[in-house]
Amino acid sequence: MAPAENLKKRKIAVLGSRSVGKSSLVIQFINNEFVESYYPTIEATFAKSVKYKGAEYDCEVIDTAGQDEFSILNSKHAIGIHGYVLVYSVTSKASFDMIQIVYDKIIAFCGVTDIPCVVVGSKVDLDSSRQVSPQDGEKLAQEINAAWVETSAKTNVNVGKVFELCLAEIEKRAPQTGEAPQTNRCVVM
Numbered sequence: 001m002a003p004a005e006n007l008k009k010r011k012i013a014v015l016g017s018r019s020v021g022k023s024s025l026v027i028q029f030i031n032n033e034f035v036e037s038y039y040p041t042i043e044a045t046f047a048k049s050v051k052y053k054g055a056e057y058d059c060e061v062i063d064t065a066g067q068d069e070f071s072i073l074n075s076k077h078a079i080g081i082h083g084y085v086l087v088y089s090v091t092s093k094a095s096f097d098m099i100q101i102v103y104d105k106i107i108a109f110c111g112v113t114d115i116p117c118v119v120v121g122s123k124v125d126l127d128s129s130r131q132v133s134p135q136d137g138e139k140l141a142q143e144i145n146a147a148w149v150e151t152s153a154k155t156n157v158n159v160g161k162v163f164e165l166c167l168a169e170i171e172k173r174a175p176q177t178g179e180a181p182q183t184n185r186c187v188v189m
């Protein structure tokens with residue numbers, strides 16, 4: 001593959017507890033629509049071109065099945081991934097607590113200390129049922145050196161921003177040599 005083509009491909013995995021709105025976020029981003037009915041995701045991959053800082057990025061977005069504390073990180077969600085979108089629902093403290101657990105699993109699986117990632121508080125339109133404050137969301141993101149944003153897939157608030165922030169986190173860590181940023185590579189011994 002020509003280096004120029006290789007440069008702009010970015011693979012982003014969307015992780016988080018079940019039912020926090022991962023698919024809704026991805027579908028709103030890709031198709032500009034909100035689907036009310038709930039079908040648990042097995043796994044789906046979507047592609048979209050995103051313009052960021054004057055360059056066109058070919059983004060592959062992997063919508064994963066929800067994780068819980070017992071899930072083992074799928075190697076497909078670690079190897080070859082450039083950046084992560086970690087989603088909790090602002091209406092669920094349990095889903096918020098899961099972010100640190102999922103983050104720790106990625107770090108442990110990949111044997112790295114820092115990953116490009118965005119922490120996303122979803123369903124912000126349900127503010128009256130809020131269990132997680134913006135301050136707590138932002139604090140956690142700072143602790144894991146991630147970007148943070150609150151969104152609503154339903155009312156289309158900050159959906160595009162999630163993926164812009166993810167590209168920003170990826171590019172921030174990319175080598176300044178014009179090479180593509182590194183993805184996680186694991187060696188089985």
Ligand SMILES: Nc1nc2c(ncn2[C@@H]2O[C@H](COP(=O)(O)OP(=O)(O)OP(=O)(O)O)[C@@H](O)[C@H]2O)c(=O)[nH]1
Binds near residue numbers: 019
């Ligand atoms: N009010 C509101 N509801 C939402 C929003 N996003 C998702 N939902 C609803 O929350 C439920 C779960 O949404 P999904 O997008 O399927 O959640 P998921 O995280 O992909 O779920 P899994 O595939 O099981 O992991 C659905 O009933 C959605 O309609 C939102 O921004 N606001």
